[in-house]
Amino acid sequence: MTRPRTRIQQRNSETILEAALEVFSQQGFRGATLDQIAEVAGLSKPNLLYYFASKEAIHGALLSGLLATWLNPLRAMDPDGDPVAELLGYVRRKLELSRDFPRESRLFANEMLQGAPRIRAALEGELRDLVQEKSAVLQRWMDEGRLAPVHPVHLIFSVWALTQHYADFDVQVRAVLGKAAADPFPEAGQFLEVLFRRLLEP
Amino acid sequence: MTRPRTRIQQRNSETILEAALEVFSQQGFRGATLDQIAEVAGLSKPNLLYYFASKEAIHGALLSGLLATWLNPLRAMDPDGDPVAELLGYVRRKLELSRDFPRESRLFANEMLQGAPRIRAALEGELRDLVQEKSAVLQRWMDEGRLAPVHPVHLIFSVWALTQHYADFDVQVRAVLGKAAADPFPEAGQFLEVLFRRLLEP
DNA sequence: GGATGGTTTGACCAATCGGTCAGTTTCAGA
DNA sequence: TCTGAAACTGACCGATTGGTCAAACCATCC
Numbered sequence A, B: 001m002t003r004p005r006t007r008i009q010q011r012n013s014e015t016i017l018e019a020a021l022e023v024f025s026q027q028g029f030r031g032a033t034l035d036q037i038a039e040v041a042g043l044s045k046p047n048l049l050y051y052f053a054s055k056e057a058i059h060g061a062l063l064s065g066l067l068a069t070w071l072n073p074l075r076a077m078d079p080d081g082d083p084v085a086e087l088l089g090y091v092r093r094k095l096e097l098s099r100d101f102p103r104e105s106r107l108f109a110n111e112m113l114q115g116a117p118r119i120r121a122a123l124e125g126e127l128r129d130l131v132q133e134k135s136a137v138l139q140r141w142m143d144e145g146r147l148a149p150v151h152p153v154h155l156i157f158s159v160w161a162l163t164q165h166y167a168d169f170d171v172q173v174r175a176v177l178g179k180a181a182a183d184p185f186p187e188a189g190q191f192l193e194v195l196f197r198r199l200l201e202p
Numbered sequence C: 001g002g003a004t005g006g007t008t009t010g011a012c013c014a015a016t017c018g019g020t021c022a023g024t025t026t027c028a029g030a
Numbered sequence D: 001t002c003t004g005a006a007a008c009t010g011a012c013c014g015a016t017t018g019g020t021c022a023a024a025c026c027a028t029c030c
Helices: A007-031 A034-041 A045-051 A055-063 A066-075 A083-100 A102-113 A120-143 A152-168 A170-177 A185-200 B007-031 B034-041 B045-051 B055-063 B066-075 B083-100 B102-113 B120-143 B152-168 B170-177 B185-200
Strands: none
Touching: A007 A034, A007 A045, A007 A055, A007 A102, A007 B007, A007 B102, A034 A045, A055 A066, A055 A102, A066 A083, A066 A102, A066 A120, A083 A102, A083 A120, A083 A152, A083 A185, A102 A152, A102 B007, A102 B102, A102 B152, A120 A152, A120 B170, A152 A170, A152 A185, A152 B102, A152 B152, A152 B170, A152 B185, A170 B120, A170 B152, A185 B152, A185 B185, B007 B034, B007 B045, B007 B055, B007 B102, B034 B045, B055 B066, B055 B102, B066 B083, B066 B102, B066 B120, B083 B102, B083 B120, B083 B152, B083 B185, B102 B152, B120 B152, B152 B170, B152 B185
16 A cells, blocks of 8 residues: 655565566465565565565555456446446456466466465455446346346356356366367457357346 | 275265365465365364375365266267257266366366466376267267257267356356256256257257 | 385485575666 | 655575474274
């Protein structure tokens, strides 16, 4: 919450968070060490702790704001737009997040695997409320016959699962597709569009 | 690989692996400690190391065999069966794995998030080969007009993503659905059947 | 009862963990 | 150029880590 004031504070805080994201997203909270983060950041360990009070504080700084970024694409789904186009747009934006911010996705996944000890409250509050709100919109679209009927909450789950898979299980995806296919995301985008069109077009 | 001989060895080996699964699946390899595992197992730490040479050995014993269990449902997909029924059967069996063995799923997910350092070879070998084989079957079914055309490998990815999501992100699923819905799996099963029917029925 | 081999443990080890602190270096503004 | 605050560091701390080891325990068969 503390706003960096000087240029040095600004730069070093960002450097530390960037390095911490790299390490936390791969090792999880307990598996990551301050020495690793310091080395990646190119700073000394005491210097890290000059900018952040503790390991927990660095992790917390990364997590806070992450959920918001994560939910923005869903929030942007317009109740007054065209149902299929709106949902396909949501899927596309979510997939772009997986492509452009895979480490953030893995940080989130790590937190989930550990039982979400640090963001459970946000899950049961902010996240739940938004899903309920958007589920109601989806349900209305289905009632109006503009979207094929399906369980709206599980529909949202399916968007999350299908898009995050390409970030969290990136190694597996690339291992299966082989080294020939450099970038799996264009294909994934096409596949997901087909999937959700067939699922949802009335 | 060492086969337990006496009854005590049998029992304690199983107890240790059971406890290790509990801890590794939640904390990841680096985050887990032998003390935690020993406490969960109800054994002393030196006694753990009497049965397994090292922490790495315990983790390795869990991972080996896991991939096989994980791929069995896909392996069981019959090239001579009815296409839609075969794939829906695969989805159902995979979802049952998520329901009955969520810790194994999370152990696997943890390994993926870390870049699969210990099973990368198996991913690029055994896993890749099986997916290629089954993709060819799916492609043939599509060519024969018995399955709607779609990228076969990404189709398999989608089965993995959608089913494993209910194990790996269990906390999130339950947080969103609220405490009212005790068991999300029946609904999930129905949703996935609808999804794959609409996607694949010609 | 004694011998034997599998089983268990308390005490211990070096290495690493998150974190502290006294003190030094660097920088911005007057 | 001086000065005070900001930035940085080496050395260090107690706790925890994975792992070792000699000694003790225990069940079984003679």
